[in-house]
Every structure is written in structure tokens, then in C-alpha cells.
Amino acid sequence: MEKIFILTSISKRHKYLLGPALVATELFGELRRSGKSCSLVDTYSTIKFGSFAKYALFFTKLVFYKRATVFVHAPGFISPLLFCALRYIRPSHSIIYTVHGLPLEESISNNCKPSLSARAQEVGFRLILALAKKIVFVSNRQLHHIEKNYPINAMTTAIHNGVATNKHFPTPRQRGPSNAFRAVMAGGLSARKSTIETAELINAKNRNGGRAWDLDIYGPEIDRHLSQKLLELIDNSNGKIRYHGPISQEKLHKEISNSDLYIAISKWDTFNLAVIQAMNLGVPCLCSHQAGVSELLNHSKNGFIVDINSASLLEDCTEILESIEGLGEAYDRIRQAAYETALQQDWSSVTKKYLKFASS
The missing domain is CATH 3.40.50.2000 (Glycogen Phosphorylase B;)
Structure with missing residues (x-):
């Protein structure tokens, strides 16, 4: 052999x-x-x-x-x-x-x-x-x-x-008394992961009214330049943005399962494993067109894709968050389609x- x-x-x-x-x-x-x-x-x-x-x-x-x-x-x-x-x-x-x-x-x-x-x-x-x-x-x-x-x-x-596929379709997240939507991002949080843009997006969305969004960020490291800017954005978020240190894959999957959206608007990513892992958990993803995993996405069908180089990036992302708030049963269909894509x-x-x- x-x-x-x-x-x-x-x-x-x-x-x-x-x-x-x-x-x-x-x-x-x-x-x-x-x-x-x-x-x-x-x-x-x-x-x-x-x-x-x-x-x-x-x-x-x-x-x-x-x-x-x-x-x-x-x-x-x-x-x-x-x-x-x-x-x-x-x-x-x-x-x-x-x-x-x-x-x-x-x-x-x-x-x-x-x-x-x-x-x-x-x-x-x-x-x-x-x-x-x-x-x-x-x-x-x-x-x-x-x-x-x-x-x-x-x-x-x-x-x-x-992805190590989950053979049973996950149940949707149950929102708490605040009824806020929850987004998660993770990975090696260098500049190309667009950590700052994601935090700015959540703050801008919450300032504009409508349903509130929480953001939890998981990752092993942030460089000095990023940490100062990110801390300012966290301080101005009224507790809506939280940064966490490194956690295991198992714990990260639990956190992603308890969210409405996984955000990965990377400036460059050859693939981005976390996106396909989130889809396997029945969580739709907001993904940059620069990431290789975007080739598995069909916009508004099994996830969402944005042009990271667009001058209107924040507006484009905000529009997607607002659309998720009003999708209702259509959101459940996107969850199902994301999960079925991951199974393949x-x-x-x-x-x-x-x-x-x-x-x-």
C-alpha cells in the first residue's frame, strides 16, 4: 500500500x-x-x-x-x-x-x-x-x-x-429581552481582517436607529495601531462592541451559533475557514468579495457579499444589516441555504x- x-x-x-x-x-x-x-x-x-x-x-x-x-x-x-x-x-x-x-x-x-x-x-x-x-x-x-x-x-x-459538517440543522438563535441582533467576527485580527471597519459599521448602524446590534470580536492578537483605534470605538459603543481574547474552536463555534450574522469583510483572504464553519452552524455570513470563500456564496441567497474596495462600504454593509432585520422567514431560508452549502x-x-x- x-x-x-x-x-x-x-x-x-x-x-x-x-x-x-x-x-x-x-x-x-x-x-x-x-x-x-x-x-x-x-x-x-x-x-x-x-x-x-x-x-x-x-x-x-x-x-x-x-x-x-x-x-x-x-x-x-x-x-x-x-x-x-x-x-x-x-x-x-x-x-x-x-x-x-x-x-x-x-x-x-x-x-x-x-x-x-x-x-x-x-x-x-x-x-x-x-x-x-x-x-x-x-x-x-x-x-x-x-x-x-x-x-x-x-x-x-x-x-x-x-468543514467538519454538522449533520443536524442547527436551531436559530433566541434573542434576549433587548431583542438586539448579534454579530461575531474572529481570526488573526491584523489590518487585513478589517476589524476597524466592522466596529465602525456597528457603531454607525446603532447611531442611525432601528434595531440595535451587538458585536463580539474574538482573536489572538491586535497590533498597537489597531488596539488604540479599536478601544476608542469600543468606548463609544455603549457596551455594544466587546473584544475577547483567543478561545478554542469549540467555544468559538458556540459563540457563532448564538449569533445572527458572522462578519468577515477581509481586505484579503485566500479562503477564510471561519466563514464556512459559520455556515455549517446555520449562521449567514457577510463576506468580502476578496475572500476565496466568497466563491461559495450567492448574494442574498446563502449569505451576503460586499466589495471591500467600495467607497460606500459602510453604507452597503448597513443596508445589509437593515435588510436582515426585516427578512423574517426569508432569513430562515438563507440560514438553511448556508447550511446546505457547507454540507457539500x-x-x-x-x-x-x-x-x-x-x-x-
């Missing part, structure tokens, strides 16, 4: 799994459940000799396998570069590199000057594209961006990320697409 390896980086510095590691572990679990001979390899290494030696030993061992399928889900460029180059040592191996992010995402979204680290990743990324034989992108939008801006000779495909993205289906591409 052919051996399958899934490479990812599970950093001990982070309390919870980041996107690429979460995808890799889900694929690993699905492959094991289907009876495949599969190993999950943590490529996270430190300057400690023991970690490096263990890593080098695995790579040497892999060289001596006659035939193996290797799915590379490691971020950065050092580990992917190393394993993509393995195809020249062992041509019989099928090595599939998945691009979960782009080296200059922040520069693309914010028009800022790239850091030295970002420039180094850019060089590494170009080398990976030159060496890799098969590449998976997590959205068609990401694939088209790469094809337009980088020379690439590998076989390519787009495979949307999956179960990990079993996604894993089959990976295996089909690997054998092509």
Missing part, C-alpha cells in the same frame, strides 16, 4: 491550530478513517538540535521510500521548498504543495512597503513555484492571481477548504479531490 504523508507546522507558540495545520489535521483524520496508510508530520522546528535531527531523519527516510504521496501544508517557504525539491531526488513520489497564503498579502491589501522578511518569502515562494510539480490553491481567485503575477509551470487546481464541503469530499489530483 502506498504511503501518504501530510506535512504541516504545528507551532507550540500558538494555543490553537492555525489555518494550514487545521486543514492538514482534518485531511489526516479523514484519510485514516478511510483506511489509508497515512502519517502526519510536524515540520515545526526550532534551533534545538533534537528537533532539527528528528526533521532531518524523516527527510532522509522519505528519500528511501520507493513511492509515496506527500501533501505539503506547511506555511512559509523553507519546508515547502525542501520537499518540493524532493521530486528531483525521487521522481516516483507525488508531491502536492497547497498554497494557503501569499507572501505579500499585507502589502497587496494595504499598499505598504514590504518588510525584509516578506521579500525573503517572496523569493522563496517563486522558487517553490519553479520546483513544484503539482500545486493546490484554496480558491479560484487565488489561483488566477498567481497565474497572472507569477511564472508557473506546475499542474494546478483549486480545492476549497472543507465536508472533509470526505475535499479529501477525495486531493487524492484524485495526486493520482492525475
